[in-house]
Amino acid sequence: MSTLSLPCPAKLNLMLNITGRRSDGYHLLQTLFQLLDYGDTLHFRDSATPGIQLASSIEGVAHEDNLIVRAANALIDYTGTSRGALLDLEKHLPMGGGLGGGSSDAATTLVGLNQLWSLGLSLDVLARLAEPLGADVPVFVRGYSAWAEGIGERLEPVTLPEQWFVVLHPGPHVSTASLFSTPDLPRNTPPISRDQALTLTHNDCEQVARRLYPEIDDALTWLAPFGPARLTGTGACVFCPLTSEQEAANILRRIQQERDTHDGRRQWQAFVAKGCNTSPLHITVDSPG
Ligand SMILES: C[C@@](CO)(OP(=O)(O)O)[C@H](O)COP(=O)(O)OP(=O)(O)OC[C@H]1O[C@@H](n2ccc(N)nc2=O)[C@H](O)[C@@H]1O
Ligand SMILES: Nc1ncnc2c1ncn2[C@@H]1O[C@H](COP(=O)(O)OP(=O)(O)O)[C@@H](O)[C@H]1O
Numbered sequence: 595m596s597t598l599s600l601p602c603p604a605k606l607n608l609m610l611n612i613t614g615r616r617s618d619g620y621h622l623l624q625t626l627f628q629l630l631d632y633g634d635t636l637h638f639r640d641s642a643t644p645g646i647q648l649a650s651s652i653e654g655v656a657h658e659d660n661l662i663v664r665a666a667n668a669l670i671d672y673t674g675t676s677r678g679a680l681l682d683l684e685k686h687l688p689m690g691g692g693l694g695g696g697s698s699d700a701a702t703t704l705v706g707l708n709q710l711w712s713l714g715l716s717l718d719v720l721a722r723l724a725e726p727l728g729a730d731v732p733v734f735v736r737g738y739s740a741w742a743e744g745i746g747e748r749l750e751p752v753t754l755p756e757q758w759f760v761v762l763h764p765g766p767h768v769s770t771a772s773l774f775s776t777p778d779l780p781r782n783t784p785p786i787s788r789d790q791a792l793t794l795t796h797n798d799c800e801q802v803a804r805r806l807y808p809e810i811d812d813a814l815t816w817l818a819p820f821g822p823a824r825l826t827g828t829g830a831c832v833f834c835p836l837t838s839e840q841e842a843a844n845i846l847r848r849i850q851q852e853r854d855t856h857d858g859r860r861q862w863q864a865f866v867a868k869g870c871n872t873s874p875l876h877i878t879v880d881s882p883g
Contacts, residue, residue, distance in 0.1 A: 595640050598710050601874040602634040602683075602702040604693040604867065605733065606759065606826045606833055609794040611783040620729070620745045621774055621781065626791050627733045627740045628754055630761075631874055632867035634686050634695060636662070636702045638710050641678040645670065649682035652689070661700035661727060668723045669707050669715075677711045688863065690767035692827030694730045701734030702875055709879055730827075737876035739869070741788040750788065757869045758842040760820075761833045762849055764813035765861040768803065773828040776802045795822040803829040813862065816852070820845050835869075842866040 608626040615621055641647065646666040648657065657663055662681055669675075681703065687695030704720045707713070717735065724731035729746040740749040773779070780798045803825055804811040810825065813832045817823035820841075821834040836842040849864040 596638075596710055597640070598638040598706055600636050600638070600702050600706045600878055602636055602687075602695070602698040603734070603870070603874050604630045604633045604687050604695065604698065604761075605730070606630065606761070606869075607692070607797060608754070608835075609791055609824075610797040610799060610827065611786065612779065612781050612798040613783055613785045615781055616745070622744065623742065623746060624783075624785060624791065625742050625746065626752065626754070627742055627746075627749075628759075629733075629737075629739050629870045629873050630693075630759065630867040631870050632686070632761075632865055633693075633874075634699055634702075635684040636699060636706060637682040637684070638706050639680045639682075640710060641680045643678045644676045645678050647678070647680045649680060652683075652685065661696040661731075662703045664727055665700035665703035665724075665731075666707060668727065669704055669713070672719075672723055673713055673715070675711055675713065679707060679710060688763045688767070688831065690769060691763055691831045692768065692825065692829045693761070693831055694734065694827070697728045697730035698734045700724070700727050700731050704735060705737075705875060705879055734873065734875070737873035739871045741791060751871075752788070752792075753871050754792075754869055758836045758839050759833050759867050759869060760817075760836065760842045760845045760849070761826075761831055761865055761867060762813050762817060763831045763863040764807070764809040766807045766809055766830045768807065768810075768829040770828045773799060773803065773806075776806070778802065795824055797825045797827075799828045800825040809861075812860070817845075839866065839868070 606628045611624040724735045738751040823834040
């Protein structure tokens with residue numbers, strides 16, 4: 595019986611501009627996706643029962659809505675395979691955190707089942723299956739840090755400087771759909787070039803997220819003295835880039851102290867991660883072409 599354990603890395607949006615809106619309501623973005631060496635882990639086991647079984651459910655997410663199940667079903671429908679698998683998710687990433695956790699779980703499901711079941715699908719086919727699952731899924735299937743346009747499906751690989759990040763989750767769960775439906779969100783930022791983006795630390799969702807969630811505002815204000823702190827995606831996580839692991843570890847210790855000294859008012863969770871130009875998933879798996 596074959597088994598496989600694969601990473602589902604997190605992403606950060608190092609910058610995010612909203613440049614317009616499509617006729618279906620989806621927002622047109624320009625963003626720099628930075629992959630991290632930190633995330634969930636997905637364990638796969640071949641099963642004689644056709645289809646997908648999950649070892650555990652995620653609170654508040656119905657089985658058929660779980661992005662892992664939706665990704666597996668997309669693969670099963672496309673290939674017509676009668677193979678089966680039991681999947682066990684070790685969840686570390688906060689939901690609604692702007693770290694792309696659910697999207698990365700879905701991408702690892704596509705890449706992992708392709709290997710477990712020896713389906714031989716190319717990355718191009720897997721990326722096509724990824725698109726309807728969510729705007730963030732294709733970048734995790736492609737497996738490189740990227741400059742993205744459109745709604746996140748037009749991707750170009752980028753080589754980002756080797757940096758460490760302290761990532762702070764201030765507590766709230768931000769729904770991507772509801773943040774994007776806020777009336778006064780900036781939606782007409784002039785498009786920039788990829789090279790300009792490399793030095794930009796701006797996120798068009800940040801002002802609205804700070805106003806709607808005082809916990810995000812508090813976390814960004816606290817983090818700002820350590821470096822160019824900003825929001826990832828639509829939040830709720832905020833982050834700060836650092837040049838050394840030691841600096842990041844020192845800030846992480848300070849965050850843990852803050853949590854312990856504010857009578858539970860600051861329900862902060864945090865981690866330190868290294869930015870990767872290639873996804874830890876693609877380094878681990880026998881990568882399809
Ligand atoms: C904004 C970004 C930036 O990385 O990140 P998150 O903060 O969610 O991680 C993403 O593009 C999010 O991608 P993802 O989380 O996959 O969103 P989806 O499931 O595709 O969309 C959820 C809902 O958000 C809105 N949506 C999403 C993406 C987009 N470019 N424009 C939108 O208006 C739509 O209302 C959609 O129904
Ligand atoms: N396997 C999954 N892991 C996390 N969230 C999932 C999963 N499947 C479905 N979801 C839904 O997707 C939403 C967005 O989750 P997530 O991708 O973690 O956040 P974000 O898009 O902010 O990075 C969750 O609130 C949840 O309702």
